Structure formats: structure tokens, C-alpha cells
Amino acid sequence: MTITNAPAPRASGATSSVAPGTRVAVSTVIFTLRRSAGQERASVALPLVRRQSDPHEGQWALPGGWLDIVEDLDAAASRTLAETTGLAPSYLEQLYAFGAVDRSPTRVVSIVYWALIRPDEMADTSDENVRWFDADDLPNLAFDHNQIVAYALWRLRNKVGYSQIAHGLLADEFTLAELREVYESILRRKLDPANFRRQVEGTDTLLPTDRFRKGSHRPARLYRFNQDVELADRGPLGVRP
Amino acid sequence: MTITNAPAPRASGATSSVAPGTRVAVSTVIFTLRRSAGQERASVALPLVRRQSDPHEGQWALPGGWLDIVEDLDAAASRTLAETTGLAPSYLEQLYAFGAVDRSPTRVVSIVYWALIRPDEMADTSDENVRWFDADDLPNLAFDHNQIVAYALWRLRNKVGYSQIAHGLLADEFTLAELREVYESILRRKLDPANFRRQVEGTDTLLPTDRFRKGSHRPARLYRFNQDVELADRGPLGVRP
Structure with a gap:
């Protein structure tokens, strides 16, 4: 038994336990309600961004980016959301950290934030690489982003029952x-x-x-x-x- | 407006946005109930580990350690908890990611897990560098660990009202x-x-x-x-x- 939480040698394996190759990213799930023509009621919608480079070039992904070394997590979430979609919600809440080893070709831990915005706050973008999708009818997204959206939807549908979400x-x-x-x-x-x-x-x-x-x-x-x-x-x- | 969530040049500043120096750690808050002689009711207690090296050498801290590059977040939380305290709860839940720029001398994002254990599961340790403390009567802990425990206590006291915690x-x-x-x-x-x-x-x-x-x-x-x-x-x- 070791008794420190500083880096300690592993019992097996030759890799350093300092994880030199792990990078931290932030991503954001922005939910709003959108009513399409002919729909009985509005549905939950979120903005996605088309990836311009590998991995997953051309696929849709959650807005996000890398954490800067001199930037708090909340600030990184706000900045990367604004840079990718132009959206600036007044409040972003941390949702969950996703860090499965195989979620990306390189090791990336993503801290995911979420926010709700009113329909009139939806940015009016003419950018063909930013698009709003129905949360229950998504294409195959990059990385584990389908799983992230599913988790955020589950939290939304649970939380609405006991809070003022x-x-x-x-x-x-x-x-x-x-x-x-x-x-x-x-x-x-x-x-x-x-x-x-x-x-x-x-x-x-x-x-x-x-x-x-x-x-x-x-x-x-x-x-x-x-x-x-x-x-x-x-x-x-x-x-x- | 950029339209990718891959690394993008920053509008200002010369640092890379890939955060080369950010490391990921995990820490764990383990709550149990403990009744001391003469107390009317039990109080919430948690195990802390005395740090053996700088920063904060000699101060008490939450059990934890570095994320290994080939290890999922949950596995890292279980492993580092066992290595530092010998405890192995059947279920650890992710609580929150703490990532303030100034929380450590180097840039560290800590993914914090928590768990509850029954009083009879408390490890019987003879290690003087592992000790159980009353959660409402803590010394000055290393890093932002006092803030982390306060947040975990707040979640515990809220969650107990609507769940089976x-x-x-x-x-x-x-x-x-x-x-x-x-x-x-x-x-x-x-x-x-x-x-x-x-x-x-x-x-x-x-x-x-x-x-x-x-x-x-x-x-x-x-x-x-x-x-x-x-x-x-x-x-x-x-x-x-």
C-alpha cells in the first residue's frame, strides 16, 4: 500500500503514470426547443459543428475545443462554444467528464458542459458547417458524441421533474x-x-x-x-x- | 467565427491551445457515518492521506493519483483509492471535474469521484498516514481539497432528499x-x-x-x-x- 497521492510507480507496465499523452478538451451540449411545421409539439434540438479535419473529418460533432493551459474549465467551455457557433448562453453547467481510453485515436478527456437556451436565443447562422438537429434524430456523430448527447438527454428528462430546469x-x-x-x-x-x-x-x-x-x-x-x-x-x- | 472543434489558433496570446502542460488526476471522496463516544448522533467522516512529497508535503489530502494513459477514469479512481487507502467500494460515482488554473503549482485537472461505504467497510489501517476525519471539522487540506469536500457534502445533503443515497x-x-x-x-x-x-x-x-x-x-x-x-x-x- 502506498500512502501518497503524488505520482507513484505502477505495479506493472513500463509506462509512466504521469500520462504525458493525455489531453483535455471541453465540449458543450446546448438544448433548445424547436417546433417544425406539422409537429404536434416542439422537440429538443441542439447545434452541431461539421469537423474540418481528421479524425472524423466531415462528420458532425458537439461544439468544443482544447483547454488552454491558462484558462479555467468554465471559460474554455464558453470560449470554444462562441468560437464554433457564436452562441453565448449566460450560464453553462458542468455535466460530466468523458474519458474512455478508446473514445478518440489519441487519449482525450473531455469535460462536457451543457446549457439551455430559449428559442429566440438561437444564433441565426448562415454557416453551412453549423446546424441544429433534433436530439432524438441524430446522424452518426464523431467520437462518442452520440453517447454524450444521450446522457445529457437522460439528465434533462430526469432533472425536469425536480428542478426548475x-x-x-x-x-x-x-x-x-x-x-x-x-x-x-x-x-x-x-x-x-x-x-x-x-x-x-x-x-x-x-x-x-x-x-x-x-x-x-x-x-x-x-x-x-x-x-x-x-x-x-x-x-x-x-x-x- | 471558426467552425471546427479541432485545435484552432487563438485570437491573442502566443501559447499553443493544445495545453501541453495540463495533466489529469483523479481524487475520491469516501463518506461514511461514524459515532464518537458521547455524540448524540453519528457524523459524516471521510479518509484522508498525508502527502509524502511537495507540493503540500505533510498536509492531508484526498486519496488519488494520476490518470494512466491506458486507463479509464473509473478504473483510475478505483486503483488510486485502493493504492492509497486499501478501500475498494463496489461503486464509485463521478462527482465533478475541478480545473481552476491556480489550484496547483502546475496545471492539473482533477476528476473527482465519490462513494458511500457502511461503517463496517471502513478499512482497519495501522498506517499513520491514512486517517478518518469528521467532514465538518477538517484541517487545512492540500490544494483545493477543502472546497472539493464542501461541494461533495453539499451534494450529499441535497441528494439524500430525493434519492436512495x-x-x-x-x-x-x-x-x-x-x-x-x-x-x-x-x-x-x-x-x-x-x-x-x-x-x-x-x-x-x-x-x-x-x-x-x-x-x-x-x-x-x-x-x-x-x-x-x-x-x-x-x-x-x-x-x-
């Missing part, structure tokens, strides 16, 4: 019907309007306003999220940049 | 009083026995057995966790090794 997909004020539609799109099923209203009104996460959405139906009250609850949800590391 | 701290069968004591120790407050019973019996996470704990009080029914729910809770990446 839908916040990131809505304007500051919204009706209960608009909130319900976000949940329906993420969970891919209809929710009963009366049950939904009862459930969200039973929590302290929503604050009613004095304003109403007027349209072809009867006016619907506008709500906003309770920021106090939302900030606690993000945890001690989840401070806005 | 207490499972990892109990034997396969347990009474409701024993389960309540685990929650009380983690949350550091008394819980009302009748309310607690109502809450946990209202979920599908506990399965009653036909067996009873007999002692000085009247016999108490033994329960076990519903494995189906527990596995779903771990997510698609949370497979047992």
Missing part, C-alpha cells in the same frame, strides 16, 4: 400553459392541464404576477420563477459568470 | 429507525419518527421483509431497498463495475 427555455414571464408545453416537449408526452396546474401551484418555485397574456382565448395570468429557489438549485459552484 | 450507508436489511438515523446524521437534525415513517412508506423505494429486529424494544420490521428504483437512480452511466 424549464426556466432556461422560457421567457422571464410565462403562462402555465407555456410552462406545461415545455415539460411536454422534454418528456415527449401530454400532461393533464388541471393536474399540472395543481402540481406547480403546490410548490414555491412559481410567483404569480399581476399581468395577463391576452389573445384569442381568455386572458391567462403570467408567472415568473422564484429566483431564490432557482439559485439554491444551482449549488455552491453554480454562480453566474 | 442512504442505501450506501446501511446493511442490506434495516429498520425504519436505522434509516432515519442515517438521514439525521447527514442532515444534522432530528426528524419526527411518525412523519418519517409516513414519507418513506409513501414511496416505492422500500420493500418490507418478513423479518424483524429483536432487542430490548419491541420487534421492528426489517426493510430493504427496491433495487429497480435504485438502478434507475444511477442513470445510464451508473453501471456496477
Whole structure:
């Protein structure tokens, strides 16, 4: 038994344990909701970037890039996302580190971030090498990026049940019907309007306003999220940049 | 705007963006419950290892070590934990990647894992350089390890509310009083026995057995966790090794 966490000789194998060839990258999963013509409800969509070089030249991949040695992880995620897609979400959350030995021809550990953006924040790009895809209908992506998206979707569909994650997909004020539609799109099923209203009104996460959405139906009250609850949800590391 | 996630020239600065000097380490936070003489309830404890070399020689640190280039992240966490403490939990979960530029004299990104073990799984070590500490009463640790433990404690105290995390701290069968004591120790407050019973019996996470704990009080029914729910809770990446 060794009792240090500094580099220690391995019991077997001739390679150094300092991992000289391991590089660190960051990638980002940006989810939004998008409704196509004829669709009953919106679906979850994310931007992908076409790779311009090997490995996997020509394939679609998550936006990302290498960590710079003088750059924090969060800063690297924001920078590489902006460089590749022009997107600049106000808050990126760390999702998971992917580091399987065979995920790339060379050894790369990717720290993956994710964020939600409202449909009106989708960058209007004329770049043919950046495109939004339905998260449930992806091509074969570079590296292990299909697995990464599947994990992010699983987290999204779990987290929506106990947190205010839908916040990131809505304007500051919204009706209960608009909130319900976000949940329906993420969970891919209809929710009963009366049950939904009862459930969200039973929590302290929503604050009613004095304003109403007027349209072809009867006016619907506008709500906003309770920021106090939302900030606690993000945890001690989840401070806005 | 660039449209590749391969290494790209930076807008400013002369350093390569491939981060030649960044190394990847793994560290592990192992929580258990420990009751000291005279304490009303158990407290959360974790093992630390005394560093044998610079930086921070002589200070206590989380068990860990360098990622080997031919080793998956999970395997590195298990190996370095066993090498430094002799502990081998059946399941380690990835917690967070810590990568602030100034967290170490050289650039190190640490992928942190965590696990819970039952008090009877605590390794009986005679090594004076491995010691169990109360998580709420730590000395100044090496690097940013105080911050890492604080984050892990925050996650533990949040997660206990909506998942079966207490499972990892109990034997396969347990009474409701024993389960309540685990929650009380983690949350550091008394819980009302009748309310607690109502809450946990209202979920599908506990399965009653036909067996009873007999002692000085009247016999108490033994329960076990519903494995189906527990596995779903771990997510698609949370497979047992």
C-alpha cells in the first residue's frame, strides 16, 4: 500500500503514470426547443459543428475545443462554444467528464458542459458547417458524441421533474400553459392541464404576477420563477459568470 | 467565427491551445457515518492521506493519483483509492471535474469521484498516514481539497432528499429507525419518527421483509431497498463495475 497521492510507480507496465499523452478538451451540449411545421409539439434540438479535419473529418460533432493551459474549465467551455457557433448562453453547467481510453485515436478527456437556451436565443447562422438537429434524430456523430448527447438527454428528462430546469427555455414571464408545453416537449408526452396546474401551484418555485397574456382565448395570468429557489438549485459552484 | 472543434489558433496570446502542460488526476471522496463516544448522533467522516512529497508535503489530502494513459477514469479512481487507502467500494460515482488554473503549482485537472461505504467497510489501517476525519471539522487540506469536500457534502445533503443515497450507508436489511438515523446524521437534525415513517412508506423505494429486529424494544420490521428504483437512480452511466 502506498500512502501518497503524488505520482507513484505502477505495479506493472513500463509506462509512466504521469500520462504525458493525455489531453483535455471541453465540449458543450446546448438544448433548445424547436417546433417544425406539422409537429404536434416542439422537440429538443441542439447545434452541431461539421469537423474540418481528421479524425472524423466531415462528420458532425458537439461544439468544443482544447483547454488552454491558462484558462479555467468554465471559460474554455464558453470560449470554444462562441468560437464554433457564436452562441453565448449566460450560464453553462458542468455535466460530466468523458474519458474512455478508446473514445478518440489519441487519449482525450473531455469535460462536457451543457446549457439551455430559449428559442429566440438561437444564433441565426448562415454557416453551412453549423446546424441544429433534433436530439432524438441524430446522424452518426464523431467520437462518442452520440453517447454524450444521450446522457445529457437522460439528465434533462430526469432533472425536469425536480428542478426548475424549464426556466432556461422560457421567457422571464410565462403562462402555465407555456410552462406545461415545455415539460411536454422534454418528456415527449401530454400532461393533464388541471393536474399540472395543481402540481406547480403546490410548490414555491412559481410567483404569480399581476399581468395577463391576452389573445384569442381568455386572458391567462403570467408567472415568473422564484429566483431564490432557482439559485439554491444551482449549488455552491453554480454562480453566474 | 471558426467552425471546427479541432485545435484552432487563438485570437491573442502566443501559447499553443493544445495545453501541453495540463495533466489529469483523479481524487475520491469516501463518506461514511461514524459515532464518537458521547455524540448524540453519528457524523459524516471521510479518509484522508498525508502527502509524502511537495507540493503540500505533510498536509492531508484526498486519496488519488494520476490518470494512466491506458486507463479509464473509473478504473483510475478505483486503483488510486485502493493504492492509497486499501478501500475498494463496489461503486464509485463521478462527482465533478475541478480545473481552476491556480489550484496547483502546475496545471492539473482533477476528476473527482465519490462513494458511500457502511461503517463496517471502513478499512482497519495501522498506517499513520491514512486517517478518518469528521467532514465538518477538517484541517487545512492540500490544494483545493477543502472546497472539493464542501461541494461533495453539499451534494450529499441535497441528494439524500430525493434519492436512495442512504442505501450506501446501511446493511442490506434495516429498520425504519436505522434509516432515519442515517438521514439525521447527514442532515444534522432530528426528524419526527411518525412523519418519517409516513414519507418513506409513501414511496416505492422500500420493500418490507418478513423479518424483524429483536432487542430490548419491541420487534421492528426489517426493510430493504427496491433495487429497480435504485438502478434507475444511477442513470445510464451508473453501471456496477
